[in-house]
Amino acid sequence: MPSVRDIRRRIRSVQNTGKVTNAMSLVAASKMRRAQNAVLEGRPYSDKIRGVIANLAAQPRDDDTSAHPLLQVRPVRRIGVLAITPDRGLAGGLHSTINRAVAQFILGQDAPVRTVVVGRKGRDFMVRSGQDVQAVFTDMGDRPSLTDTTPISRLMIESYAQGEVDEVYLAYSKFLSTMSQQAVVEQLLPVEPASLSGAERSGYIYEPDSITVLGNLLPQFIEMQVYHVMLEAIASEQSARMVAMRSATDNANSLSEDLTLVMNKLRQDGITNELLDLVGGQIAADG
Numbered sequence: 001m002p003s004v005r006d007i008r009r010r011i012r013s014v015q016n017t018g019k020v021t022n023a024m025s026l027v028a029a030s031k032m033r034r035a036q037n038a039v040l041e042g043r044p045y046s047d048k049i050r051g052v053i054a055n056l057a058a059q060p061r062d063d064d065t066s067a068h069p070l071l072q073v074r075p076v077r078r079i080g081v082l083a084i085t086p087d088r089g090l091a092g093g094l095h096s097t098i099n100r101a102v103a104q105f106i107l108g109q110d111a112p113v114r115t116v117v118v119g120r121k122g123r124d125f126m127v128r129s130g131q132d133v134q135a136v137f138t139d140m141g142d143r144p145s146l147t148d149t150t151p152i153s154r155l156m157i158e159s160y161a162q163g164e165v166d167e168v169y170l171a172y173s174k175f176l177s178t179m180s181q182q183a184v185v186e187q188l189l190p191v192e193p194a195s196l197s198g199a200e201r202s203g204y205i206y207e208p209d210s211i212t213v214l215g216n217l218l219p220q221f222i223e224m225q226v227y228h229v230m231l232e233a234i235a236s237e238q239s240a241r242m243v244a245m246r247s248a249t250d251n252a253n254s255l256s257e258d259l260t261l262v263m264n265k266l267r268q269d270g271i272t273n274e275l276l277d278l279v280g281g282q283i284a285a286d287g
Helices: 004-058 094-107 120-128 146-161 210-286
Strands: 079-084 113-118 132-137 167-177 180-189
Touching (some): 004 167, 004 210, 079 094, 079 146, 079 210, 094 113, 094 210, 132 146, 146 167, 146 210, 167 210
Parallel strands (some): 079 113, 079 167, 113 132
Antiparallel strands (some): 167 180
């Protein structure tokens, strides 16, 4: 049976832990609001430009722009996956969910898969599971710029354009709400054409020509998609960390209250025993 002193020491330890988790929750909440605003502001643009590019890819062309490397559909001999995971833990089961989604995707493919990993949690998982890791990017920070993510997107573009991989997929955690994030694996390359009716397949007039226009537009589109996915992942990470730290703080407070009750009961038992000893001694003295 622990003593009152031991329980008091444990209460202080739990309370200190609760203070730390509460501070981490407040920091994560501040970062989450900033990341959430960035995601919600950029998502309409990302969705719109994706629709425009898909529409362009589905349009008939007079010249041979189907040979553009980022529009080519080839027999799948190797698949590339860009997995975006957190650098740090204390975010609940977020990184486990992403890693599980990537693992299930890899197991479901007939072709070999090569991965590019962002974040230490994904890197550690890929190394432990013996996956083919082409490159690792860490320490991207909480507020990456387009310049920070451009090397990642260019690596994926070059791998696809040079025929090292025949399909490229993005694996990340999509921000839905403060309490909800969804692990997503979606195709990035080749750009999937939109499903258009005959009337919608009217064609475009390109100036100077479609090869030049698409040659400049498609790489920038891929760079923007990778950048936006990074923002989604950061917002998901911060919201998951905020929820996890709030839960840890609530558990610490609850445990502290339970330990306080146990300590008070032990103190009360000790006082009762002392009173009984005094009464017993007095009775013995009177007798």
